[in-house]
Amino acid sequence: MDRRTLLQSLAVGIPILMLSKKLSSFALPDSATRDFVEKILSGPFSPTWESLSKYETPEWFRDAKFGIWAHWGPQCQPEAGDWYAREMYMEGSWKYKYHIEKYGHPSEFGFKDVINTWKAEKWDPDELVSLYKKIGAKYFMALANHHDNLDLYQSKHQKEWNSTRQGPKKDIVRGWADAAKKHHLPFAVSVHAAHAWSWMETAQRADRHGSYAGIPYDGKLTKKDGKGKWWEGLDPQELYSQNHILSKDSQDNSTIHKQWDWGNGVTPPTDAYIHKFFNRTIDLINRYSPDMLYFDDSQLPMWPISDVGLKIAAHLYNKTIKDNGRLTGVVTGKILDEVQRKAMVWDIERGQSNNIEPLPWQTDTCIGDWHYDRGIYNRKGYKSAKTVIHTLVDVVSKNGNLMLNIPLRGDGSMDELEYKIVEEIGVWMNANGESIYATRPWKIFGEGPSLKQTTALTAQGFNEGKGLPFGAADIRFAVKGKDLFATVMGWPDQGFVLIKSLANGAVHYPEQISNVQMVSTGEKLKFERTTAGLQVHFPAERPVIFYANALKIS
Known part of the structure; x- marks a missing residue:
């Protein structure tokens, strides 16, 4: 193709x-690569998905x-949140109104300013x-x-x-x-x-209403427009990259996501x-x-x-x-x-x-x-x-x-x-x-009520905070060597927690348990293991931070 x-x-x-x-081997024609001034190093990896798929995540990151x-x-700098440089050019938005109040109209004071x-x-x-x-x-x-x-x-x-x-x-x-x-x-x-190419297209707009209606924002300015201004000699197009026609439905602010x-x-x-x-x-x-x-x-x-x-x-x-x-x-x-x-x-x-x-x-x-x-x-x-x-x-x-x-x-x-x-x-x-550090996932990641209400990812993510909040009945596991860590996501009001995944005869943990201690203090905790689960008795006194309590089980 x-x-x-x-x-x-x-x-x-x-x-x-x-x-x-189909595109895994896609490459630009030779005539289109003449402006690659910087060169890539040769080595075990080549610029194809097939070659890069041999990658192994380094241990430092893991x-x-x-x-x-x-x-x-x-x-x-404006202290008005994310995507300011785009949304200050969106007429009627709160960032547009904020910008006018703080700096002036975007036809006169743009993001370059x-x-x-x-x-x-x-x-x-x-x-x-x-x-x-x-x-x-x-x-x-x-x-x-x-x-x-x-x-x-x-x-x-x-x-x-x-x-x-x-x-x-x-x-x-x-x-x-x-x-x-x-x-x-x-x-x-x-x-x-x-993404500056399409993301900054709002800077090409003009107000549709009011005293500035029809006056373009600063998105199409060029070097010649800077005479006598602080940016004299600079080309705003080197920053804004807006010397192109607008994308389809560019006036629809949500189109950028599609x-x-x-x-x-x-x-x-x-x-x-x-x-x-x-x-x-x-x-x-x-x-x-x-x-x-x-x-x-x-x-x-x-x-x-x-x-x-x-x-x-x-x-x-x-x-x-x-x-x-x-x-x-x-x-x-x-x-x-x-x-x-x-x-x-x-x-x-x-x-x-x-x-x-x-x-x-x-x-x-x-x-x-x-x-x-x-x-x-x-x-x-x-x-x-x-x-x-x-x-x-x-x-x-x-x-x-x-x-x-x-x-x-x-x-x-x-x-x-x-x-x-x-x-x-x-x-x-x-x-x-x-x-936390240098751990690896266990056979299962956890147990508890929060597992009953999870939310699927949308686009690149955006599911945080949409499930049930964690509580003392929610447990998360990780392992390091022969040690299993079970973090209790709250302090149990009844004074103990029951970890069902560690019951006697549990398929995921058939080994004997000889020691349970609280990671934050090193204190050894009393426990009983039954067919219902591993019941761990918490100390009488809570630590300074008690909303996540890591237990080390061996």
Whole structure:
């Protein structure tokens, strides 16, 4: 299938997964690859699904279980939540109204101007990463760019619109990378810029009502329009990438979700756009040597209209082999089929699997909105530490990792409500980490009432918080060597818990049980094993944090 046929197929909405097998060997014609300035390393991995499917998830990732993500960039500056750079151009939306009140009309003050106000004056990456390690994170991820298309590093191929030249005039990724290295944490970067092409199409609009009706927003401005302005000499199209016709139904704000996989009428990106994304990402990998690359994409960036995502994944894998003598790289993607899950780590956004997955996976979630939202702070709307810990324990029992975003203000600081949540997570992790780190799933992941009401994944995830809340009758299991960990998701009011899966004669645990102790204190607990289950008597005094109580059984 050639590229023209492929794009025509996507335009009529043929589902991606129906095409995936046919496209497994898809490559651009030679004439379309002349602008690949950066080169990929040769090695055991080639840029095909077949080659990448030989991938094996490195042990560091499997053992880590818990990471912290700084999903932080210029969209945090307005403190109005995620997707600000898109929704500030959506007439009548609350972010549009907020933008006008705070900055002015988007025909006069666009997102490029928001970037100019972002100074990151209180950002201290060393202090933050030190805190993340202290609370139990075993890897750290930084935002390298978002759909707003500003590179947060010294970008060779986004020379003017990067954080060393605009906004804070700092190499954000370098600051995070150096801090992670200092504190001996594997370093990850998240890359979202593949979708700027369609995501920023709202900037091409104009108001339909009011005194600004018909006056275009700043999405079509070019270099010649900057004379006498702060951005004189800069080309906004290098940032916005809007020098193209609108995608089908672009005026419908929800259409972007249907077109995330480059189908359903999206205007096909140019070769130049695709090549530039490839060059930027390879430069990012070569410059900062991340251990992990997170993509906010269905499968891989630009797939299936281009194989650049396959090239990037192969390059990262081969580079970590060259640098470390073994494969240490991790690449994540969303909505993967069975073949694709062998080639990379499946990431589930704001949700979790309902089963033990045969291959390691990750959920990514946030205690608030992805970008900092002052409204969530004002109404005290953050996830509690209890919710985070319950999610972590459940995910680990199913062979997964939790990547948690703690939103930072535009200035780079953490608010006091977040800090309290982070500290509480740290107290639990430092007391119970033995039941989390380097564990593997048991024969079953758990038992209890919560299993009776689970919610299926939607698109790339989005099922978190939709089931029954956990309680003391809910148990989650994990194993390390000969030790079985059973985490009781609450404190039993009756003073004991009955673990039915560990009854006498239980098929999953025929071995004798000689010892049960509470991980957080090391205290040995009284227990009786009957045909009804393993009855474990809890101490009279509760620990400081008692909403998840890990038991070590041997």
